[in-house]
Amino acid sequence: MADYLNELKKYHPQWEFEFVEGDWSNLLLLLREKKIDLLCSARYSAARVGAYDEAAQKGGYCYSAKPIGQLQGLLYTNEANSDLYYNDYKKLATTTIGFLKGSLNIELFEQFMQTYYEPDYTIADKNTNSKYIKLYENETAMTTALEAGEIEALATENLSYHDDLRIIAKYGCVPFYFMSYYESDLMPEIDSALSAIKADNYYFKTELYQKYYATSAMHQSPLFTREEADYLKSNPQITVGFLPDRFPLSHLDRKTGELTGVNEDIAELIFEFCGISLQMTPLDFWEKTADALASGKCALVAGVIYENFDGNSDVVVSNPFMTSNLVVASKRGMAYDQTGKHTIAINKSFEFLQKYIAEKYPNFQILITDSVEASVQAVLDGKADVIMQNAYVLNYLLQNPRYDSLQIIPTEFLTEHSAIVGLNHDTNQLLISAVNKAIVALPQEKIDQIINANTIAQPYVANTSDFIYKYHACLHGMKVGVSSD
Template sequence: MEHAMKKYICLFLSTLMFLTIFSPVNCYARDGKKVIRVGFYTMDNYQECDENGNYSGYFVDYLREISQYTGWEYEFIQMNYSACLKSLNDRNIDLVCGVDYSSFRTSTLDFSAQPAVTTHYELYALKDNDTYYYNDYADFDGMSIGVLASCNHLDALDDYAAAHHFSFEKQYFGNTAQLEKALEDNTVDAIYATNVSHPSEKKILASLPSFPLYFVTFKGNPIMEYLNYAQTVILNVNPNFEHDLYNTYQRDIRNYRCEFTRDELDYLATAPEITVTCDPSNAPIEGYNENTQTASGIAADVLDLVSQYTGLHFRYIKSDSFSDALSKLRSHEINMLTALAHDYSWAEQNHALLTTPYLNSSIVVVRNSKPQSHERDIVALPNSFNLTNSILDNPEYDTEDVVYYDTIEECFQAVLSGSADCTYADNYSANYLLSQVKYRNLSSTTLTAMTEAASFGLSDQCDPRLLSIINKGLACISSEQLDSIVLQNCSYREDPSLFTLVYAYPRISIPIILAVSMALLSLLLGILLVHSRKTKEIRVMSETDALTGLYNRRAAEDHISRQMQEDGKNPDCVRPLISIDLDKFKQVNDTYGHLEGDALLIAVADTIKTSVRNSDIVGRIGGDEFIVYLGNVTDKKDAEAVADKLCTAIRSLSTLKPEWSEISASIGISFADRAEIEMEELYIAADKAMYSSKGNGRNQYQIL
């Protein structure tokens, strides 16, 4: 009996211990929402709390974005980094942000499937410090470096110093303000930090290797599955989410000025003059201004900024054509060409070194709206261009009959006159030429699988330091500056004249000539008509998906949001949003190629448009995903009927071609359950319903 009693007591204690250790006590509910306890340690710009208890920073905003998909609320529990990890291991909290991965931690912790951020530390000195220079490791030996006492990555600094053979003395500080004050007072030579205030007053001495930081929870905590799902959806919806969020909180000192090594400064001290040439007929990317004897266009404006950031001096030398400019580069008559395709084989053939690309463009095919009578396409291509080689080497394009011209504009003229059926060009050059009245009968189509980047090409006999200096100058140019340069150069300014009006509108040429008194009014009318047409074309192009002709993502969202507001005035409207994702589309793409995939997407788009009302809003929001908003619908069954009709109609496409035999659609429907609901929230609900359809076997619709 006594033995049996001991047995039951042991069993009871074992059960109690199991429940204590493995019960998920950390998460609890508040007003029906799951509350996640987050270990919160202070990390400048990543996790901060002001004197009023307001939390902010990169990780805080990331968690708030995640909560939109999980419905979580957070309780931030402040402690230092080590205490956060210990508390997590003890299962007293659920989550810690910004933990670097190490294999020994995986036995007790679960890491998020994707990093939360990738960051790096740098060594900063005062701007006017003449003792230390960028990556000048020999002079680093014996320097005094200020660090935060709470820093978790001091080992990385030790390893970096050992790898570059210099020793240093650490001085510890309690917070960032004390750290930067020590630098300003010359108490330390440099500080070790991820970012600094007043970056224009400091310079970077060294950039340490970057490393990823993760969200972590204790082993087996089910919240990680939901966090991974939310993170995946966030990055699928907006691939730039982390980049944009990082830029919100981090300011890179390299946006202010270049950091040069001592060798690079020695090179700049010699004040070398860099000789530059360009293609004189490649607007808007490059050109030559005869009046000022200097280059013009996007490349020239970018090079002006490089000169400002680096102190380099450029002198332009005129070339008669791109072939002439390329010849000067190959023969080392000049140091630099302003635009060279970023292709290493092409650069090697031309004895050139490539800088970082400063411009990326898609490639378009240009045709005449009036069909030609040639048996097969005659293709006009510019001579000596890397694009020409790319087109000729691509088996997808019919280039049996090719006629070569010196410039891109001559190729356009050949297509306009009927001497050729089509030509190819980068989208910047094509749009610039197509905006001219004389090319009004030409139109372009984007080749989705082909792009080209433009770099500065340096002679391979140049000093290697020049390449490094120019690349550092390019890195200082912000995206806003580059966008401004492109906008200023891509607007073709055609001088209004009587000739232009007659050329564009031959039917009114005789009245213009006979009625001189009406010339000014007719000219003004002509300009307004051209401007109106171009404005309308630009607006339509900006809203239209190039492949299917449906609204693109941005336009669909704008139109749906406006229609939702209008429908919201009627309380009986259910405001249904339908999310459509094709099943087995990737199989068609991978097996039969992108052209077959594109044909299927066009067929699906046409099917959707014919299956709904003209007043309904249909858009392609990416890949094989479509959305439909049904306006002025008061009965949810009507929306369900449309979804069922779409399932049947899309599935019927499988009978049209054997390549499409497996195609069907998974559809999700969501309804506005309250007046103030936003389009984004309605879309997320429809998207979840769509994924539910996929999970339940595809070729069906689900309602959320």
């Protein structure tokens, strides 16, 4: 919150802040007595609004015109607790949970259970300890109680940072505001600054949240249900297919038989989050994904284009785990025009792009080739005007001196969303559901590291054949003397 206040200060540089710590009830009293000027993270509830309105009539409180964020209730348990899983409503009804005294979390949790578990679920007395509800003065005391085994879970909110606990429920989502005493001269200035922040940097709140909470358990731990966790435990290994010919995204080394690339590394991380080992298998060159799945060669295929399978009832497809761009390359100096008549070279296995071009650009003629390299060669030979392919794939290929006469055209053609797909049956639906939760938990910085390790850190290395090709004019007719000494 200090960063938020400092951002406000940019618009009112005369402000100076002094921070006062205390529990909520004491801070409210200090605010009402005008011993402090501002409270952060004030939430509304039906009960509180009435209380605040009454206080306002007696010289009480006022709020910022716009919320400064959203607060969501969270239930945490210890990582080692193997008896509690995400949204296990029946189990939560008999779980001992710690709450902060006077917190809206109790009311929000009650509403959550009434919606998803039992309409008649009630917490009879929200102000005293009971069999399953324990109240604490502060979060430190509540966390200590969890560690000591006095409670099985603790209720807090998304702005409380925990990286060593596991989330078992999310509930409620309410706005929170800046709050001051009634008729404070400060609030109009805060409102004007909040409007200015939104106008100057629309993503300020998102960036601030990512700065402080990207590594919290809320974002780093997959939220598996009991059914998902049981399935993963009973299926410790899975066979996943990969395309053999899209370096650096996915590549089969024909000498060693090893699969490497961005897709392989990210998939390994996803299934590591799921707690199962990954058995990689290459699809045959030109083998269709649907055929590989139907034959039983693999349970899933990773690195497919999401849009190619979305809406297909025969398969179940994950959320995208990576986004990249499809770009256009041509000979240098060519005048590319999306409304013109061009011949587009596309490799045979890139079915999605073939269908997309046919539907969206009927003015283009498609030339099907056996591989990405063959598509590039078709442009060199004048059989095609351009090649369309993933930016990572083309950036690598065009480092080859054989392709010096080609260029990537500075136009954004299409976004590619990489995903994981399997046949549509009950177990795969459960597996893909778990995979999606692992994808959500993937740290973006880790994905970036994987991409960089397979692209920037692995530039094309020219071989002797490339050298001869590039300098063939200089070498042509050269006589080389060899001494026997």
